[in-house]
Amino acid sequence: MMNTILFILLLPVAGVLVNLLFGWRRGEKFAGRVAAGVMALAFAASIAGFFQLLGLPAEERLIRSDLFEWIAVGDFRVNAAFMLDPLSSVMTLIITGVGALIHVYSIGYMHGDRGAVRYFIYLNLFVFFMLTLVLGSNFLVLFVGWEGVGLCSYLLIGFWFERPAASEAGKKAFIVNRIGDLCFLIAMFMLIGIFGTLDFGEILQAAPAKLVAGGGAVTVICLLLFAGAAGKSAQIPLFVWLPDAMEGPTPVSALIHAATMVTAGVYLMARAYFLFDLSPIAMNVVAVVGAATLLVAASIAMVQTDIKRVLAYSTVSQLGYMVMAIGVGAYSAAIFHLLTHSFFKALLFMGAGSVIHALDGEQDMNRMGGLSAALPSTSATCAIAAFAIAGVFPLAGFFSKDAILFAAMTSNRGGIGFWLAGAVGALMTAFYIFRMLFKTFYGRCNLSIEQQNRLHESPGVMTRPLKVLAVLSFAGGWVGIPIFAGANLLDGFLAPVFGGGGEAHHEVIFELMMMAVSFAIAVLGIYMAYNVFVLSSRGASAYAERWPGFYRLVFNKYYIDEAYDFLIIQPIRRLSVRLWKDFDDGLVDATVNGAGGFVRLIGSAARQLQTGYVKSYAVMMLAGALVVAFYLTAGAK
Amino acid sequence: MAPLEHYLIVSALLFAIGVVGVVVRRNAIVVVMSIELMLNAGNLAFVSFGRFLNSMDGQLIVFFVMGVAAAEAAIGLAILILIYRNRESTDVDSLNLLKL
Numbered sequence: 151m152m153n154t155i156l157f158i159l160l161l162p163v164a165g166v167l168v169n170l171l172f173g174w175r176r177g178e179k180f181a182g183r184v185a186a187g188v189m190a191l192a193f194a195a196s197i198a199g200f201f202q203l204l205g206l207p208a209e210e211r212l213i214r215s216d217l218f219e220w221i222a223v224g225d226f227r228v229n230a231a232f233m234l235d236p237l238s239s240v241m242t243l244i245i246t247g248v249g250a251l252i253h254v255y256s257i258g259y260m261h262g263d264r265g266a267v268r269y270f271i272y273l274n275l276f277v278f279f280m281l282t283l284v285l286g287s288n289f290l291v292l293f294v295g296w297e298g299v300g301l302c303s304y305l306l307i308g309f310w311f312e313r314p315a316a317s318e319a320g321k322k323a324f325i326v327n328r329i330g331d332l333c334f335l336i337a338m339f340m341l342i343g344i345f346g347t348l349d350f351g352e353i354l355q356a357a358p359a360k361l362v363a364g365g366g367a368v369t370v371i372c373l374l375l376f377a378g379a380a381g382k383s384a385q386i387p388l389f390v391w392l393p394d395a396m397e398g399p400t401p402v403s404a405l406i407h408a409a410t411m412v413t414a415g416v417y418l419m420a421r422a423y424f425l426f427d428l429s430p431i432a433m434n435v436v437a438v439v440g441a442a443t444l445l446v447a448a449s450i451a452m453v454q455t456d457i458k459r460v461l462a463y464s465t466v467s468q469l470g471y472m473v474m475a476i477g478v479g480a481y482s483a484a485i486f487h488l489l490t491h492s493f494f495k496a497l498l499f500m501g502a503g504s505v506i507h508a509l510d511g512e513q514d515m516n517r518m519g520g521l522s523a524a525l526p527s528t529s530a531t532c533a534i535a536a537f538a539i540a541g542v543f544p545l546a547g548f549f550s551k552d553a554i555l556f557a558a559m560t561s562n563r564g565g566i567g568f569w570l571a572g573a574v575g576a577l578m579t580a581f582y583i584f585r586m587l588f589k590t591f592y593g594r595c596n597l598s599i600e601q602q603n604r605l606h607e608s609p610g611v612m613t614r615p616l617k618v619l620a621v622l623s624f625a626g627g628w629v630g631i632p633i634f635a636g637a638n639l640l641d642g643f644l645a646p647v648f649g650g651g652g653e654a655h656h657e658v659i660f661e662l663m664m665m666a667v668s669f670a671i672a673v674l675g676i677y678m679a680y681n682v683f684v685l686s687s688r689g690a691s692a693y694a695e696r697w698p699g700f701y702r703l704v705f706n707k708y709y710i711d712e713a714y715d716f717l718i719i720q721p722i723r724r725l726s727v728r729l730w731k732d733f734d735d736g737l738v739d740a741t742v743n744g745a746g747g748f749v750r751l752i753g754s755a756a757r758q759l760q761t762g763y764v765k766s767y768a769v770m771m772l773a774g775a776l777v778v779a780f781y782l783t784a785g786a787k
Numbered sequence: 788m789a790p791l792e793h794y795l796i797v798s799a800l801l802f803a804i805g806v807v808g809v810v811v812r813r814n815a816i817v818v819v820m821s822i823e824l825m826l827n828a829g830n831l832a833f834v835s836f837g838r839f840l841n842s843m844d845g846q847l848i849v850f851f852v853m854g855v856a857a858a859e860a861a862i863g864l865a866i867l868i869l870i871y872r873n874r875e876s877t878d879v880d881s882l883n884l885l886k887l
Contacts, residue, residue: 764879
């Protein structure tokens with residue numbers, strides 16, 4: 151039984167090792183094939199694991215694999231233990247499935263890059279850590295994966311490290327994540343203090359007895375865990391690293407910064423749902439932060455001109471949806487949106503990558519337009535993804551977003567406010583994504599003649615993954631079609647993890663009405679984008695001129711980076727300079743240099759004896775010999 | 788037979804001449820020769836004591852000293868040749884490269 155888990159985990163490691171040993175000599179083609187091959191095998195193993203789970207009775211769907219005792223201090227034990235349950239199975243399928251497609255796409259995208267072998271090594275390493283994260287059966291193993299994906303994210307954002315912006319962005323991502331990681335660590339220390347264990351199962355068993363529902367301890371733990379999740383999943387106030395992370399290669403943005411790593415925070419909260427369930431305050435904070443994030447990020451996405459930045463803010467916004475879903479207690483809706491989002495956002499990123507590839511690195515949408523003729527596969531698949539993320543029936547995003555909106559409205563932790571935030575967010579989503587689509591693929595072409603002549607559709611190795619993802623973006627939501635007044639397939643599969651669900655039943659009419667409303671919102675958003683960017687000749691500039699102040703505010707991302715710079719970074723810099731000059735130079739260095747100077751002083755005195763003249767040494771030897779002789783003769787008497 | 792003191796006085800004189808040679812002379816070859824003189828002054832003292840005390844030990848040690856002196860002379864002269872090739876001088880006062 152443990153073999154499946156080990157297979158899933160170790161296949162990417164095998165890819166890393168093979169490429170480390172042979173990839174450098176055999177070249178990028180070999181490295182790409184190895185990397186994509188192990189991913190395909192890992193995906194096959196994940197499917198096998200999924201069917202193993204399905205073969206078990208619903209309540210016993212848990213495969214454990216304890217490898218060895220890792221840490222043993224007193225009564226405290228941590229094992230290197232992994233487990234496959236419905237939640238981690240869904241995550242594993244996403245990581246290996248979408249991951250395999252992105253690996254294949256990367257073969258085309260990274261073709262000709264000098265660092266392609268290094269790239270594939272990092273990518274496989276990332277997948278290994280991501281799988282460790284979702285398969286770990288205690289917080290510490292999860293944390294190992296958590297830090298590992300952070301490292302790989304840093305390495306891949308800064309992949310083109312010769313560009314200063316890329317290495318800066320890598321550092322920013324790493325440092326911002328560090329804040330969240332510290333909170334996560336403190337939460338783990340508190341859990342060890344209270345439970346004496348970090349195992350999910352054991353904490354789940356002991357939680358109701360050892361923690362007071364709504365008490366201070368559980369609230370602090372949950373808020374700390376949420377701070378960790380906010381770092382990884384780019385929520386307010388720690389979301390600033392994700393847009394900058396777009397400096398990495400585009401397939402990396404698709405894999406790490408859209409489909410997998412950034413969802414780790416959502417996964418963490420879903421995994422620790424039994425703690426969040428005990429703390430209404432923390433849940434409320436989570437929901438409010440999620441709602442705020444989705445609105446702020448969506449509004450920024452509406453005015454950005456860099457195609458990848460639009461998608462980055464869109465990702466932040468969609469993560470906000472997931473976090474809000476967690477906050478209102480709709481865990482399986484969050485995972486559902488995570489699933490569909492990984493399809494259409496990976497597709498959008500890879501489509502954007504295909505466009506950038508065709509334009510030799512051009513990312514500014516104002517210089518694009520009318521690309522659909524030259525890039526038929528890319529534009530068609532991107533259109534499907536855009537409809538999916540906008541939430542048009544019957545594509546994937548419709549069902550998952552509807553599930554979240556429905557839960558936001560009806561859950562006993564939700565409310566009309568959360569629904570409204572989600573609905574406004576949905577309107578903005580439909581608007582910004584179609585703005586991107588229209589500006590890129592339709593309308594007048596703003597490219598230079600030279601660029602137009604060099605336009606080319608990407609090779610098959612890149613478009614084929616797009617097509618597969620397009621199918622998934624279209625149909626991937628059907629696993630979550632509500633079977634009215636009951637649980638859907640995905641809910642049913644995840645139910646054992648989240649304690650049987652037990653969501654209230656509602657009138658079918660009400661549910662249908664909600665669906666109709668969210669569908670109408672999506673269509674309205676698309677129509678607005680069409681109106682502004684296709685029908686109107688002046689595009690959005692008319693609106694920008696009407697509210698110049700507001701436009702500037704949003705365009706500059708609410709000056710959040712500047713505010714952080716002023717409020718946090720500069721004071722820390724000033725403090726550091728003071729510490730450097732006063733403490734380090736003034737105290738530490740002075741002590742060390744003083745000790746050295748003292749020795750020098752003695753040395754310079756003693757050095758006088760060493761004249762460098764052989765004869766003076768001879769005289770001293772003679773004098774010494776005479777003293778010894780005198781002592782011996784005198785002593786003899 | 789002359790008394791022991793005579794031998795010892797000659798030995799002491801030879802040793803003193805050697806010491807003065809080492810300390811005063813600047814030519815490295817003369818310094819090495821002076822060292823040989825000191826060694827042989829010691830040898831003379833050893834054989835004198837050996838003869839007067841009717842013991843072979845003194846004679847034996849002299850052989851050792853002569854062996855060592857031969858080796859020392861060979862190595863010392865080799866070093867001197869190298870120094871001369873490099874510096875074109877055997878002045879011991881100019882050999883202060885290790886000084887700061």
